[in-house]
Amino acid sequence: MPQCNKLSPEQSFEEVLEKVQPMITSIFLKLHIYKDYDYYRHLASIAVWEAWCKVDPLKGKFSAYIYTTVKGELMKELTKEVTFEELHAPMDxxxxxxxxxxxxxxxxxxxxxxxxxxxxxxxxxxxxxxxxxxxxxxxxxxxxxxxxxxxxxxxxxxxxxxxxxxxxxxx
Known part of the structure; x- marks a missing residue:
């Protein structure tokens, strides 16, 4: 992921989003996301936006902040999905x-x-x-x-x- 090392909060959001696509794909693989790919890609883009808006360069690397934000948001969504399925199973x-x-x-x-x-x-x-x-x-x-x-x-x-x-x- 050499492109992620070149990330900075001063870059436009579109540029940052384009450069983190390989990172997002890597997170998908680690979290075993294999369905609703477009939906999760969209959630990841929103998480990148939130990281880009909230970044504090004094607190660490921008790429690491994006990574943890995206992975955290995707994990929250996966947890919600599992919880929903457990609560709304029509019959056990x-x-x-x-x-x-x-x-x-x-x-x-x-x-x-x-x-x-x-x-x-x-x-x-x-x-x-x-x-x-x-x-x-x-x-x-x-x-x-x-x-x-x-x-x-x-x-x-x-x-x-x-x-x-x-x-x-x-x-």
């Missing part, structure tokens, strides 16, 4: 396997209705909000005026209760 494996169990051996068309009738109103509300409406744990907690951990524990208990009820009814 446990639920998918449970639903598959209904599809494989339905003993009665009324089985689901029978199971749901055995649940308390709040338990049905949690299932409806989570699986049908697609609410997150945080949103359900807000609607029902409970903590997020309480909602998670109750959903787990409801699933266990449904499995037990199903096995007693199906036998």
């Amino acid at each position: 494996d446990e639920t998918i396997n449970y639903v598959r169990g209904f599809e494989i051996k339905p003993k009665s068309p009324m089985l689901l209705e029978t199971l749901l009738a055995e649940l308390k109103e709040e338990e049905r509300a949690i299932l409806l909000l989570y699986y049908v409406e697609g609410y997150t744990y945080e949103e359900i907690a807000q609607v029902l005026h409970l903590s997020v951990s309480a909602i998670k524990k109750r959903r787990t208990r409801i699933m266990t209760k449904l499995r037990e009820l199903r096995s007693s009814i199906v036998k």
Whole structure:
């Protein structure tokens, strides 16, 4: 990256951005960015702009500041993406396997209705909000005026209760 050594805050932004393209590509490789390439390239350009605007030449090399700024912004975005995917997964494996169990051996068309009738109103509300409406744990907690951990524990208990009820009814 010999071009990066020639960087200075006095250069125009366009010139700086052009010279740091190999650096940005190197960061992409290190962070294993392999999809949404244009989006992340755009984020990197914004990070270069922020570094160019905020640079203090007395605090170190300009190229090092750009590198840490770009890498930091990309890592933040990757973290947000992972967090979003975890929070908004439509169904977890446990639920998918449970639903598959209904599809494989339905003993009665009324089985689901029978199971749901055995649940308390709040338990049905949690299932409806989570699986049908697609609410997150945080949103359900807000609607029902409970903590997020309480909602998670109750959903787990409801699933266990449904499995037990199903096995007693199906036998």
